[in-house]
Amino acid sequence: xxxxxxxxxxxxxxxxxxxxxxxxxxxxxxxxxxxxxxxxxxxxxxxxxxxxxxxxxxxxxxxxxxxxxxxxxxxxxxxxxxxxxxxxxxxxxxxxxxxxxxxxxxxxxxxxxxxxxxxxxxxxxxxxxxxxxxxxxxxxxxxxxxxxxxxxxxxxxxxxxxxxxxxxxxxxxxxxxxxxxxxxxxxxxxxxxxxxxxxxxxxxxxxxxxxxxxxxxxxxxxxxxxxxxxxxxxxxxxxxxxxxxxxxxxxxxxxxxxxxxxxxxxxxxxxxxxxxxxxxxxxxxxxxxxxxxxxxxxxxxxxxxxxxxxxxxxxxxxxxxxxxxxxxxxxxxxxxxxxxxxxxxxxxxxxxxxxxxxxxxxxxxxxxxxxxxxxxxxxxxxxxxxxxxxxxxxxxxxxxxxxxxxxxxxxxxxxxxxxxxxxxxxxxxxxxxxxxxxxxxxxxxxxxxxxxxxxxxxxx
Numbered sequence: 001x002x003x004x005x006x007x008x009x010x011x012x013x014x015x016x017x018x019x020x021x022x023x024x025x026x027x028x029x030x031x032x033x034x035x036x037x038x039x040x041x042x043x044x045x046x047x048x049x050x051x052x053x054x055x056x057x058x059x060x061x062x063x064x065x066x067x068x069x070x071x072x073x074x075x076x077x078x079x080x081x082x083x084x085x086x087x088x089x090x091x092x093x094x095x096x097x098x099x100x101x102x103x104x105x106x107x108x109x110x111x112x113x114x115x116x117x118x119x120x121x122x123x124x125x126x127x128x129x130x131x132x133x134x135x136x137x138x139x140x141x142x143x144x145x146x147x148x149x150x151x152x153x154x155x156x157x158x159x160x161x162x163x164x165x166x167x168x169x170x171x172x173x174x175x176x177x178x179x180x181x182x183x184x185x186x187x188x189x190x191x192x193x194x195x196x197x198x199x200x201x202x203x204x205x206x207x208x209x210x211x212x213x214x215x216x217x218x219x220x221x222x223x224x225x226x227x228x229x230x231x232x233x234x235x236x237x238x239x240x241x242x243x244x245x246x247x248x249x250x251x252x253x254x255x256x257x258x259x260x261x262x263x264x265x266x267x268x269x270x271x272x273x274x275x276x277x278x279x280x281x282x283x284x285x286x287x288x289x290x291x292x293x294x295x296x297x298x299x300x301x302x303x304x305x306x307x308x309x310x311x312x313x314x315x316x317x318x319x320x321x322x323x324x325x326x327x328x329x330x331x332x333x334x335x336x337x338x339x340x341x342x343x344x345x346x347x348x349x350x351x352x353x354x355x356x357x358x359x360x361x362x363x364x365x366x367x368x369x370x371x372x373x374x375x376x377x378x379x380x381x382x383x384x385x386x387x388x389x390x391x392x393x394x395x396x397x398x399x400x401x402x403x404x405x406x407x408x409x410x411x412x413x414x415x416x417x418x419x420x421x422x423x424x425x426x427x428x429x430x431x432x433x434x435x436x437x438x439x440x441x442x443x444x445x446x447x448x449x450x451x452x453x454x455x456x457x458x459x460x
Contacts, residue, residue, distance in 0.1 A: 011404075020241065024241070029240075029241050030240050030241070031195045031198075031213060031240065031241050031243045032195070032198055032199070032200060032211040032212050032213050032238070032239065032240070032241075032243070033195065033196065033198035033200065033211070033271065033273050035200060035211045035238065035240075037200060037202060037269040037271060038269065039268065039269065040200070040268070040269040040270065040271045041070055041116050041117065041118065041266065041268050041269070041270050041271070042116070042117055042118070042119055042120040042122075042123045042270075042271050042272075042273075043114050043115065043116050043123060043259060043262070043270050043271065043272040044114070044115045044117070044120070044123035044124045044126070044127040044272075045111050045113070045114060045115075045127065045255075045272070045274055045275075045278055045282070046111075046112055046113035046114070046115065046127045046130045046132075047109045047110060047111055047112060047278055047281060047282070048105045048107075048108060048109060048110040048111075048112050048132075048134075049108075049132070049134070050105055050108065050134050050136045050139075051105070051107055051108035051139035051141065051347050052105055052106070052107070052136070052137045052138070052139035052140075052347040053105050053134050053135050053136040053137045054103050054104055054105060054134065054135045054137075055074075055075070055103040055104075055105065055112060055132060055133070055134055056103075056133040056134060056135055057132075057133050058074055058076075058113070058130065058131065058132055058133075059130075059131035059132075059133075060072050060130060060131075062129040062131065063115065063126040063127070063129040063130045063131075064126070065129075066117070066122050066125050066126040066129065067122060068117045068118035068119055068122035068123075069115065069116075069117045069122060069123075069126045070116045070117055070118065070266065071115075071116045071262070071266065072113060072114070072115050072116070072126070072130070073100065073113060073114040073115075073116070073258075073262055074100065074112065074113045075100045075101060075102055075103055075112070078100035078101070078114075078258065078261070079257075079258070079261025079262060079264070079265060080261075081098065081101075081227045081228065081257050081258070081261060082226060082227050082228070082229050083096065083098065083227075084096070084223050084226050084227055084252065086318050086320065086350070087216075087219070087250075087251040087252070087352075088157060088158060088159040088320055088321070089157075089158040089159070090158065091223070092216075092219045092220070092222060092223025092226065092251065092252045093223060093251065093252050093253075093254070094250075094251030094252060094253050094283065094284045094350060094352045095253070095254065095284070095315065095317075095318060095349060095350035095352075096317050096318055096350070097110070097254070097315060097317060097318075097349065097350065098254055099111035099112065099254050099258065100112070100113075100114075100258060105134070106315065106316060106317075106347065106349075107139075107281065107315065107347055107348050107349045108139075108281060109278065109280065109281025109282065109349070110281065110349070111254065111255065111258070111282060112132065113127070113130055113132075114258060114259070114262060114272075115127040115130065116262060116266065116270065120271075120273065139346075139347035140346050140347050141346055141347060141348065142288060142313055142344075142346060142348075143288070143290055143311070143313065143344060145346060148344050148345060148346045149344070149345045150311065150342050150343070150344045150345075151342060151343060151345075152340065152341070152342055152343075153319065153321045153324065153341040153342060153343045154341070156319035156321075156343055157319040157320065157321040157343065159321055160321040160324055160341065161326075162326065163325065163339045163340050163341060164325060164326060164329040164330065164337060164339050164395045165329075165337055165338045165339060165395070166335070166336065166337045166394060166395050167335045167336030167337065168336055169294075169305050169306070169307050169336045169337060169338035170338075171336070172296055172304045172305035172335070172336035173294055173296040173304075173305035173307070173336070175296075175304075176296025176297060176298070176304050176305055177297070177298055177299050178296070178297045178298070178299060178373070178376055178377060179294070179295070179296050180293070180294070180295045180296075180297075180369060180372055180373045180376060181292070181293070181294050182292070182293050182368070182369045182372055183290070183291065183292050183293075184290070184291045184293070184364065184365040184368055184369075185288075185289065185290050185291070186286075186288065186289045186361040186364060186365075187288055188285055188286065188287070188288045188313075189285060189286040189354060190279075190280050190285045190286075191244075191245075191246045191247065191248035191279070191283065191284075191285065191354060192276070192279070193213075193242075193243055193244025193245060193246055193248060193249070194243050194244040195213050195241075195242070195243025195244060196273055196274055196275070196276065196279060197213075197248075197253070197255070197274050197278075197279050197282060197283055198211075198212065198213070198271070198272060198273045198274070199211070199212045199255055199256050199259050199271075199272045200212070200259075200269065200270065200271040200272070201256070201259045201260040201262075201263040201269065201270050202263065202269040203260075203263055203264055203267070203269075206230070206234055207234045207235075207236070208224070208228070208230070208234060208235045208236070208260055208264075209236050209238060210224065210235065210236070210237045210238070210256060210260065211238045211239075212237065212238075212239065212256060213239060213241065213242045213243040213244075213245070213249055214237060214239050214242065214249050215242060215245045215247070215249040215250045216249065216250050216251055216252065217237045217239055218237075219251065219252060220237050220252050220256065221235045221236070221237045222235075223252035223257075224252065224256050224257050224260060227257035228257055228260060228261065228264075245355075246354055246355040247284070247352060247353030247354040247355050247357075248279075248283050248284060248352070248353070248354070250284075250352065250353040251284065251352055251353065253282060253283050253284075254282075255272065255274070255282055259272050281349055282349075283352075284349070284350060284351055284352025284353065284354070285349070285351055285352070285354065286322065286351060286354035286361070287312040287313055287314060287320065287322045287351035287361075288312065288313045289310060289311065289312040289313075289322070289361040289362075289365075290310065290311045290312075291308065291309065291310045291311075291361070291362065291365035292307075292308075292309045293306075293307070293308055293309075293365055293366060293368075293369035294306070294307040295369055295370075295373050296336075297373060297377070299377070300387070301373075301374075301377050301379050301383070301384045301387045301388070302387055302388065303332055303333065303334040303388050304334070304335065304336060305334065305336045305337075306329065306332075306334045306336070306337050306338075307337070307338040307339065308325045308328050308329060308338075308339045308362065308365070308366060309339065309340045309341075309342075310324070310325060310339075310340075310341045310342070310361075310362055310365070311341070311342040311343070311344055312341075312342075312343060312344065312351070312361075313343075313344045313346050313348060313351075314343050314344065314345060314346070314348070314350060314351055315345070315346070315347075315348050315349060315350040315351075316345050316346070316347060317350075318350040319343050319345070320343075320350050320351050320352065321341065321343060322351060322354075322358045322361060323357075323358035323359040323360070323361065323362050324341045324362065325339035325340075325341055325362060326445065327359045327362065327363065327443055327444075327445060328359075328362045328363060328365070328366040329394070329395060330393040330394060330395055331363075331366065331441065331443060332370075332385070332388040332389070332390065332394075333388050333389070333390035333392075333394055334388070334394050335394065337394060337395065357444050359442070359443070359444060359445075360442065363440075363441070363442050363443070364440075367440040367441060367442075368440075370384060370385065371438070371439075371440075380423070381438075381439055382409050382413060382418065382439055385405070385406070385409060385439075385441065386406050386409070389403075389405060389406050390403075391403055405441060405443075408441075409439065409441075412439070413439075416437065418437060418439070421437045
């Protein structure tokens with residue numbers, strides 16, 4: 001046992017070294033883009049320089065003069081693909097925005113052309129020589145931008161089921177001795193995993209092999225088959241190592257079926273390795289959010305009223321909802337709760353899964369408000385949480401199967417010397433450095449569902 005892997009406590013499993021750790025840190029691990037292909041061609045993406053508008057035309061003459069260029073694919077000659085539903089609506093796609101389908105531009109950095117060449121260097125050079133003429137329209141990019149539309153998440157997003165509420169929030173908040181109203185924002189956050197968002201596609205007759213890092217292997221297999229209009233049994237996904245996902249490889253992105261379609265047409269393996277900056281727009285991200293929290297409490301810190309109103313930015317076609325208030329309205333005991341989540345449609349690429357997990361922006365807002373309430377009450381923020389600890393979730397009154405929140409806080413307080421800290425801001429320092437201690441809770445709902453297994457024994 002070491003500091004990195006201490007002696008496990010009663011509720012922990014035995015620490016086991018990662019079986020792939022040595023291979024990854026020594027460079028022996030083989031990722032999807034490292035897989036050897038027989039006579040591959042190399043693809044490079046050209047992406048939109050505008051955030052909204054339309055492509056008027058391409059000038060490809062200079063690009064085609066680069067030695068080794070095989071093909072340049074745009075919306076004018078791209079393989080025709082079938083649509084796939086958003087993964088949160090029962091489909092496989094991380095976005096329903098389909099690049100190369102038309103001249104329309106839905107967001108900045110959208111794929112507008114794929115250059116295929118005999119070498120990566122030739123494909124990159126030619127892609128940089130692709131000239132595009134646009135008719136640009138002013139984009140509606142974020143909260144408060146003219147042209148965005150805002151509506152309640154409930155009814156828009158299939159994954160968003162409820163705005164939890166119980167009791168009479170307005171009456172309880174109005175009568176509370178201590179009131180807090182606070183607003184918070186979280187920015188767009190992007191994945192930057194170790195392996196770039198690479199895809200290699202190889203056809204063997206009517207069978208397709210996809211080499212791609214994925215957290216969604218069967219979804220990718222079925223989704224690409226759906227887009228190509230072929231039987232899923234004819235698609236195989238090879239994924240030796242994920243190369244870091246953070247949720248970014250948790251759904252199918254548009255690039256895969258595009259590369260598969262080009263490989264089919266050219267009858268040649270195609271390898272795509274996008275650049276680091278292209279990863280910001282050709283895959284998903286954590287949505288930008290806004291929150292208003294209202295807390296009403298008695299002078300002894302007991303919560304009497306809680307309202308959490310959240311909003312998040314999604315794309316024009318997809319009402320993706322990152323998390324919502326199902327956790328924040330159930331974390332602490334409170335008899336009067338209200339909530340509302342809204343989705344703002346803007347000219348952005350569609351958000352998606354991201355590590356930490358989806359509840360984090362909402363819990364950040366609630367936990368920040370709890371700290372501000374503790375300051376108003378002149379109370380230790382850990383003790384405020386202890387006062388409002390509960391073994392029953394407040395919306396439906398259902399008991400938790402287990403709850404160790406305060407045990408976690410107490411362990412952390414002991415480890416960090418919480419009781420010895422000075423609670424006044426800017427009161428502790430180490431040389432030129434100000435030292436601050438803070439606390440926060442987070443949680444994640446356990447997804448439970450019925451399951452079954454069949455075991456067959458037979459003679460070897």
